Amino acid sequence: MNLKPRRHEEPEINMVSLIDVVLMLVIFFMLSSSFVGEGRLRIQLPQASSVPIERVIAAPLVVTVTAGGSYLVNNRELVNASPDTLRKAIEQVAPTQRNFPVSLRADGRATHQSVVTAMDVLGQLGFAQLNFVTMRASEAASP
Numbered sequence: 043m044n045l046k047p048r049r050h051e052e053p054e055i056n057m058v059s060l061i062d063v064v065l066m067l068v069i070f071f072m073l074s075s076s077f078v079g080e081g082r083l084r085i086q087l088p089q090a091s092s093v094p095i096e097r098v099i100a101a102p103l104v105v106t107v108t109a110g111g112s113y114l115v116n117n118r119e120l121v122n123a124s125p126d127t128l129r130k131a132i133e134q135v136a137p138t139q140r141n142f143p144v145s146l147r148a149d150g151r152a153t154h155q156s157v158v159t160a161m162d163v164l165g166q167l168g169f170a171q172l173n174f175v176t177m178r179a180s181e182a183a184s185p
Contacts, residue, residue: 103136104175105164107148111156123156128163143171 105128106114112123115131136142144164148157164172 102145103132103142103169104145104147105132105160107146107152107156107160109149109151111153113156113160125159125163128160129167132163132167140168140170143173144169145173145175147175 102116104114104116106117108114113120113128113131115128115135118131120127120131146157146160146164148160161172
């Protein structure tokens with residue numbers, strides 16, 4: 043009985059795939075490191091004074107819709123509930139200023155149409171910021 047192995051093979055490490063991976067890593071780092079030069083640009087930024095600009099705060103515009111469908115502009119009741127009357131009243135309060143928010147207060151029992159009419163008139167006049175005024179349920183329950 044012969045117990046000695048006939049051939050003895052040496053294990054080999056395949057270096058071709060390792061060289062491919064290393065070459066790909068080198069190419070990747072070379073390409074990604076070429077963009078580092080963008081951070082070296084010298085930019086001269088413009089200067090501004092540090093004095094804050096005073097903002098003119100206009101009186102808030104509040105449009106109220108009552109349960110009966112009539113309108114109030116800054117707590118002044120209008121003669122009738124037509125959209126033209128509402129438009130003229132708003133133009134008297136804010137003739138040129140359209141960039142500040144408008145508060146819309148509507149009674150919970152007001153018709154949907156009267157609220158939409160007020161929103162439509164405000165939109166046609168150029169008011170883009172519209173706030174709906176609400177109250178908490180606990181405040182509404184107290185007399």
